Amino acid sequence: MNFDVSVLVRGVEGIADPEGRTVERALGALGFAGASSVRVGKVINLCLSADDTESARVEVEEMCDRLLANPVIERYEITIVPTKTS
Amino acid sequence: MNFDVSVLVRGVEGIADPEGRTVERALGALGFAGASSVRVGKVINLCLSADDTESARVEVEEMCDRLLANPVIERYEITIVPTKTS
Amino acid sequence: MPLTDITQLISDDRRHLPLGLLDEEYRSIIEILGRVPSDVELAMYSVMWSEHCSYKSSRIHLGRLPTKAKHVLVGPGENAGVIDVGDGVAVALRIESHNHPSFIEPYQGAATGVGGILRDIFTMGARPIALMDPLFVGPLEDAHSRYLLDGIVRGIGGYGNSVGVPTVGGQITFDRSYERNPLVNVFCLGVLPVDRLVLGQASGAGNLCVLLGSRTGRDGIGGVSVLASAGFRDDEGGSKRPSVQVGDPYEEKRLIEACLELLDAKLVVGIQDLGGAGLACATSETAARGGVGMDVDVRAVPRREPGMSAIEVMTSESQERMLAIITPSAVDQVLEVCRRWEIEATIVATVTGVDENGIGHLRVLDGPGGAVLADVPAKSLADDAPLYDRPMVAPPDLAERLDGGLANALVSPDYSEDLASMLVDPAWIYRQYDHQLFVNTIFAPGEADATLLRLAGPGIERSQKGLAMSSDANPAWCATDPRRGTRATVAESALNVSATGATPLALVNCLNFGNPEHPQVMWELSESIDGMAEACDALAIPVVGGNVSFYNESAGRDIDPTPTVAVIGLIDIIKHRPPSIGWRDGDFVVLLGERSANAAGSRWARDLHGIRSGQIDEVNLVIHRALCEFVSACVRDEAALEIAPDLVHGLHTIGDGGLGVALAEMCIASGIGCAVDQIVDHRELFSESVSRVLVATLCPTELISAARAKGLRAMEIGTVGGDRLIVSDLVDLKLEDLGARFHDRIDEALGEVASH
Amino acid sequence: MNENIAIIRFPGSNCEFDVEEAINRIGAHARIVWHHEHDLEGFDGVIIPGGFAHGDYLRCGAIARFSPVMEAVASLAELGGPVLGICNGFQVLTEAGLLPGALMRNAGMRFVCETVTVEVASNRSALTAEVAAGTRLRLPVNHGEGNYICDAETLSEIESSGQVVLRYANNPNGSLNDIAGITNRTGNIVGLMPHPERAFDLVVGSADGVPLLRSFVHSVEAFAKCRVVVGQV
C-alpha cells in the first residue's frame, strides 16, 4: 500500500527560536501588529510504501528519530493517509 | 479574538527541491527503501489577534503574499483555529 | 558562628550537594558570609566556584607559564590576551573549548562555542577577524563520530559564516580517544586601535549596568556545574530547562556592531560578555575587578519565558548577551545606538561603593528597593574559590609507555600504501567555512604551514603587515610523554608560523584533559604545563591566555592529554605572495634541520600498526629557535624585497605523518612529482621529529651554506619533476593516485547528510 | 571626492567593507549607506554586498527587500542607474523582483567557499561591458544558497537575450544552465553569486574581479554623465 506522509518538526517548548523572532519583528515592521509567538519549523512530505498504516507509522517514527528530527531540541508530529488512487 | 495560525510553505510542483532529494538519498542509505518523492518545506506557527476568522485569513494571506512565501518558487496553505482558552 | 555549629549545620543542610559544592566549600561560604547563605547566594557560589569558572584544580599549575614580553598589553586573566603590533594597532586573541555541549548537540554546541569566543574578543574592543577550529573526533569508520563531525562543522560554519567572521584555519584529529567525547576548540583573533582597548571592569558608584542582546531564557542553567533540578523549589523543573543553548549569529552580529560603535563613541566605562554562569559571573567579575559593589535588579532582566526564578535568571547561560557599564549621562546615547542595531538594552544594575571594610557587595534585589535575595562580597564569588593542589602520580607503566623499541622494530610490506593511507585533506571542512571575508586571506587553509592574513580590518588603517597563525595539537605525542609532547607541539606551531616569514609573538592554549580527580590526569596536566613553559621560555613566546577543560572522559576512560596551542606571528612587509607548500619543476629538495630515524610516537606506528608506546625525539629548543629564525628570514625576504632573492620556491614543515606525508603534500599542492634518494629507511620517512623543514630551491648550495652558517644541518635529498612521488627503495606512487587518496578521504566518509 | 556609488548595509551584511576597499582601489568612490535611508540623492550607482541580511532567516533576502532604501534602489534602477547585487545582494534583488528567478539551497546541501572558474557569457551588462564574452576568470564563491532557478519560459528568455552574464566552468551549487550571474533586460541591474571584490589583488590569490568592477564603475560614470546632460536639457 502507498501512503502520503507528512511530518511536522518543531523546536521543543522553551528553546530559543531566533528565526521565529526575526520573522515576528519583520511582520511587525510590515504592519502586522497582531502577530505574536512566531515559530518556524519544517514540514517533510513523502510517499511511503508499507503493508499497513501501523507499520508505516513505525517506520516513519524511526525515520524521525534517526534523521528527520533532532530529538535533543525538536519534536515531531506525524500524519499518515493512504494515497488516493485516481 | 485570538487565533492559532499555521502556515505550510512548500516548493511548487516541478521545481527541484535539493533538500528533499538529499533527505531522500539519506533515507535510502539508512535502509528506508520505501520512501520516495520527499519534499521539505517550512511550517510557520503564530498567534494572531483579529476580529474574526475571516479577517484573520485575509491578514494571513497578505503576510504570505508579502513575506512568508516566495511566489516564484513556493505555495502556501493556511490553517486557522480559534485559540483555546483554558 | 562556633565551629561545631557550622559542622552540624553543614551535615543537616544538604542544599549544597546537588549543586556540586563540597562540604569544605560550603564551609568556606558560611565563613565568608558569617551566616547561612540564601538559595540565590548558594546557587551563585556553586556556578562561580565550579571548575569551569574558577580553575580551582589548574590555577596553581598555570602560574608556571611565562606571560610577559614588551609587546604584551594584556596577559592571562582578562577575557582575551592583547598584543601590540605597532602603529597604534593591537590584536586580541583567545581560545576556548566547547566539548561537552558539542557531544550533546553537535550543531548548537559548536555554534555556541563560536559565539562565546567571539564575545571574549569584542568585549576587549577588538573586531573579530579570524577564527580557527581545532577538532578532535573518533575515527571516520565510526558512524556516530561521522554524525558528530558533520554537525560540528555545520555548526561552526552556520554560526561563523553568518556572523561574518571568517574561519581561516584549524585542525582535525581522528582518534578512538574522542569517540564519546569529541573536542571542539575555537580560537578567535580580533584587531583594534590600541586606544579602543577596554577591560571588563566596573567603576564609579552610581554608574549603570545595561544588559544588551538576547532575552534571558532557561538555557544551559547550571551548565558550568552539576546543578541538578533538585536544587530548586519548583520541582516540575527538568523539562522546563533545556540545557541545550541555541545560537543566534544574527543577534551576535548586531551585538558586535553595536558594542564596537558604543566603544568608538567612548560611551562605556567597562564591558563584559555573559558566558558560563551568566549574569552571576558578569556582575561579580566586573565588580571584583573594579573593586566596587553592584545592585542587580533581577526583575528588570528581560525574559524569554514566563515564571523564571531569580536563580534561573542569575545563572542562565542564554547566548548573545553583554553587560555594559555606563555613566548615567550616556544612557540616551547608548539606547539610541542599540535601537538602530535593533538590540534590546535594559538597565539591570547599579554600581555601588564599598562598605566600611572596603568591601564591594554584589546584591541581588527583587525589584527596585525590593527584597534582598543575595548580598555577598563580589570578590568572594570571583576570586575566592578554593584552590586545589590535587594529588598527582605518573602512570605506573611509564617506562613501558616510553619505550620506542616496538615502534622502531616495525616493518611493513608496502610503504607506498602506508603513505597513501595516511593522507587526509581537511578541505571538506574548510570549504564549508567562509575563509576569505575581509579579503585578508593571503594563505588560506591548506596553502601553507600557517594561515597568513593581511593585518587589516574594518576601521584599521591598511598596512603592508601580515599576521600568521597556526593551531596545533598532537595528543599522540602527549599520550606517552605529556611534557615532551607539549614541548614539541609548541615548537611545531612556532615553526609553522615562521614558515610564512613571520616572527612568533604570542601563544594561547586550550588544555583538554580528563578527570582532575584522577591523579594521573593531574600529572599529565602538570607535565604538559612544564613542557609548554620550557618551550615558550626558550622560544621567547609569551602565553597570553588559555582555557582548561577537564572531565573529558567517556565510558570511564580519560581522553589522551590534548593541549592545543595557537601561535600568532607578525611579518612586517608583504609585497609579494611568499612561497608556501608546493614547488616548481627542476627545483632541488633540501632538508633543513635535524635528521631523525625514530618512528616511535608517529602516526604511522600508531594508526597503521597499532603501536602506541614510544616517544618522539626531544626537541632541542636552542636549535629549534635557530631554525625558526632562519626559515622566517628566508621567507620574509621573498615576501618583502622589491626583487625577491628567489632562494626559496616552496617549503613545508614536517610534523604529523612525517617526511613522507610532507613530500606527498608538496607534490599534490603543485601537481609535480619528485625523486628523493637520501632517506635512510622507513623510520626516517615516518619520524615525526619536529625540527625539520623541506625547502624547494633552485640554489641548493647557497641555501645549505646559509643554513650551516646559522649552525643548522641541511642537505640536498632529491629533485622535483615528473608525475610520481619516488623515495628510493621505499615509495613509488603516481601523483594522480596520491591526489585521489588525499582528496577523497573525508568526502567519501561523510557524504551529504549524517544521521544520528 | 565624489562618492557616487552607494553600498547598502543591512543588519547582517558583512561584505560592505570589502566592496568599499575594492572600489576605492580602482580609483572610484563608494560610501556605505544604512538600509533605513529613504533616498539615494547624489548616488549614481548601487552595490548590494554579500552577507546574511536579517540573518538570512526565512529566505535569503526576503526581509531585506522591505527595507526603506529598496524603493530608492528600484527608482534608480528604473532610471537606468547601474545596480549590482553580489551573493546575498543577488538574493535580495531576486526577492525584490528586480531580477527574475530565485536562489535555492546548493544542490549538495553544503555551504561552499572556494575559488572557481567562471566564463563571461555575455557583455551586455553593466558588470561585463568591458570584458569579452568567453573570458575566463578566477573568482571566489561563498554561499549556501546559490542554486539559481527560474521557470522554463524565463530561462529561454534570459538565455536568448544575453541576460546570462556569467557561467561556472565547474558548477559548485547546481544552478540551472551553470548560471553564476544574470542581468535584467536593459543590462543595468546585475546579480551574481561570485565575489569580484574578493579578487582585487594577486597577493590575496586573484585580481580577476578588477575588470568586472572597473566595468561597473565606468557604467556608473556613463550613467552619471547622461543624467547631467538630460538634466540640463
Ligand SMILES: Nc1ncnc2c1ncn2[C@@H]1O[C@H](COP(=O)(O)OP(=O)(O)O)[C@@H](O)[C@H]1O
Ligand atoms: N578544522 C579545521 N578547520 C579549518 N581548517 C582546517 C581544519 N583542519 C585543518 N584545517 C586546515 O587544513 C590545513 C592542513 O591542516 P594540517 O594537516 O593540520 O596542517 P599541518 O599538518 O601542516 O599543520 C591547514 O591549513 C589547516 O588550517
Ligand SMILES: [Mg+2]
Ligand atoms: Mg597540524
